[in-house]
Amino acid sequence: xxxxxxxxxxxxxxxxxxxxxxxxxxxxxxxxxxxxxxxxxxxxxxxxxxxxxxxxxxxxxxxxxxxxxxxxxxxxxxxxxxxxxxxxxxxxxxxxxxxxxxxxxxxxxxxxxxxxxxxxxxxxxxxxxxxxxxxxxxxxxxxxxxxxxxxxxxxxxxxxxxxxxxxxxxxxxxxxxxxxxxxxxxxxxxxxxxxxxxxxxxxxxxxxxxxxxxxxxxxxxxxxxxxxxxxxxxxxxxxxxxxxxxxxxxxxxxxxxxxxxxxxxxxxxxxxxxxxxxxxxxxxxxxxxxxxxxxxxxxxxxxxxxxxxxxxxxxxxxxxxxxxxxxxxxxxxxxxxxxxxxxxxxxxxxxxxxx
Numbered sequence: 001x002x003x004x005x006x007x008x009x010x011x012x013x014x015x016x017x018x019x020x021x022x023x024x025x026x027x028x029x030x031x032x033x034x035x036x037x038x039x040x041x042x043x044x045x046x047x048x049x050x051x052x053x054x055x056x057x058x059x060x061x062x063x064x065x066x067x068x069x070x071x072x073x074x075x076x077x078x079x080x081x082x083x084x085x086x087x088x089x090x091x092x093x094x095x096x097x098x099x100x101x102x103x104x105x106x107x108x109x110x111x112x113x114x115x116x117x118x119x120x121x122x123x124x125x126x127x128x129x130x131x132x133x134x135x136x137x138x139x140x141x142x143x144x145x146x147x148x149x150x151x152x153x154x155x156x157x158x159x160x161x162x163x164x165x166x167x168x169x170x171x172x173x174x175x176x177x178x179x180x181x182x183x184x185x186x187x188x189x190x191x192x193x194x195x196x197x198x199x200x201x202x203x204x205x206x207x208x209x210x211x212x213x214x215x216x217x218x219x220x221x222x223x224x225x226x227x228x229x230x231x232x233x234x235x236x237x238x239x240x241x242x243x244x245x246x247x248x249x250x251x252x253x254x255x256x257x258x259x260x261x262x263x264x265x266x267x268x269x270x271x272x273x274x275x276x277x278x279x280x281x282x283x284x285x286x287x288x289x290x291x292x293x294x295x296x297x298x299x300x301x302x303x304x305x306x307x308x309x310x311x312x313x314x315x316x317x318x319x320x321x322x323x324x325x326x327x328x329x330x331x332x333x334x335x336x337x338x339x340x341x342x343x344x345x346x347x348x349x350x351x352x353x354x355x
Contacts, residue, residue, distance in 0.1 A: 007107045012037040013099060015069055015085055018050065021102075022095035024071055024087035031085055036068050039100050052096040053079075071095045109189045110174040113157050114138050123155075138175070156192065165197075174229065181235045185223035191251075193229045196221070200234040200241075200257020200275060213237060215257060222246075228253070228269070237275075244281065262299070280315065304330075 016032040018024065026032060040049040042058050045067035052071040053062045062070065062079040069085035071092040080086045089095040101108065119125060122139030129147045137143065138157035147161050150169035155161060159173050162180030167173065171184060174192035181197035190196065202213035217236020221243045227233070228251035235241055236258045243255070244263040254272040255261065261273075262281035271289040273279070280299040291297070291309040301313045304320030304327070313319050321330040 007104050009037060009103050010105045011103060013050075013103070015087070018069070018099055019087065022071070022087075022089060022098050024089040024095055027077060027086040027088065030087070034068060034085055037103075039096070039103060040067070042067065042070065050096065050099055052092040054092040109172040110154060110156055110191060111172075112136050112138050112154060113175055129161075132169070150186065162197065168223070181217075182219040182221065184221045185225070185245075187224050188221055189226040191227060191229040191231075194227055195232045196227075197235045198232065200237050202237050202257060202275070217241065217257065219243070222263075225249070231255070234275075250287075256293070268305075286320075 012035055014032065015026065015030060015034045019026055019032070036050045037048045040046065040051055042051045042053055042065050043061040045051040045065055047066060047068045049067050050069050050071070051065065051067040053059065053076050054073065059076050059079050062076060063081060065081065065084060067084055069087060070080055071087045071089045073092060074088055077086050077088060114120060116136050116138050119131070119137040120139045123137040123141045125131065125137065125143045126145045128145045129143045131149045132151035134152045135149050136154045138155065140157050141155045141159045143149065143155065143161045144163040146163055147165045149155065149167050150171065152170040153167055154172045156173055156175035156177065158175055159177045160179070161167070165179055166183045168184055168186035168188065170186055171188045173179060173190050174194070176193050177190055178195045179197060197219045200215040202215060204211040204213060215235055215237050217238060217240045219233050219235050219241045222245040224246045225243050227249045230252045231249055233241060233243065233255040234257040239258050241255065241257055241259050243261045244265065246264040247261055249267045250269040252270050253267050256273050256275040256277065258276040259273045260278045262279050262283065264282050265279050266284045268285055268287040270287055271285045273291050274293040276294045277291045278296040280297065282300045283297050284302045286303050286305040286307060288306045289303045289309065295309055295312055297309065297313040298315030300316045302318045303309060303324060307320050307324040308322045309319065310323040318327040319325060320327055
């Protein structure tokens with residue numbers, strides 16, 4: 001890796017400690033006292049770095065690596081050069097992440113961009129707001145009347161926390177976020193540039209003009225949710241928009257008013273949920289999935305990238321396409337269209353030129 005890093009190392013580890021933390025098995029002759037201070041890709045790692053190899057495409061790089069230690073499987077261990085400490089793991093990448101999270105714990109959530117300790121003099125905190133112990137508020141952040149911020153939470157620069165908002169313990173609200181009409185649980189991470197709790201998109205349509213419907217609900221975000229930068233979550237109309245425990249939302253997603261997102265869902269970049277969509281627990285939406293209003297995606301269901309969902313998706317099924325349908329049906333239709341097009345091209349090529 002380059003010598004300069006934006007993320008300070010929190011600690012380092014001996015090979016013995018890595019074995020203890022990951023359950024990896026050291027190969028014969030491994031130096032358990034060897035200390036490692038960083039992590040790096042297999043082709044960039046130096047003598048103080050831990051790396052990993054879990055796929056055949058990186059086997060060639062393993063042969064010439066300068067890494068101090070490598071997490072890998074028995075299949076690839078033979079490729080490691082002399083002097084590299086080889087640690088066998090059933091899931092090398094999972095083990096690598098365990099160590100990476102400890103060495104670079106500061107990279108797991110937004111931190112103060114100004115090195116602030118406590119409340120910056122440049123922040124504006126309303127006298128009726130309540131801040132618990134160890135809250136960090138960066139310059140130019142605004143915290144409105146009667147807001148409550150839990151212990152250990154960060155409010156980033158230029159973030160706006162609206163009146164009456166509740167934010168739990170150990171949360172991180174990134175720079176330039178706007179959070180209004182929202183209750184947030186503990187250990188929630190909201191990356192920079194998100195807007196949470198703004199108006200839902202509700203109008204009565206008529207030929208004379210469109211009448212705005214008051215949006216008087218809120219947003220409820222449960223514990224351990226993470227929301228990527230640039231995502232918008234609208235508050236409910238006459239009920240709440242809810243994001244369930246442990247759900248992870250990627251960058252640039254849109255969650256419409258009255259949506260109910262279950263526990264431990266994954267919503268990948270540029271996906272959009274129209275109003276009153278329900279995602280049951282453990283749903284996975286591929287990138288750029290779109291879902292029309294009042295649709296339910298059942299527990300554990302998955303959608304392929306760029307799917308457009310027009311009807312309810314049963315629990316546990318994999319759907320894809322436009323409009324989305326069960327995977328096998330969708331793929332059969334794709335193949336049928338390709339075959340039809342191929343026959344048409346052949347027929348055109350075989351036809352004599354008209355004169």
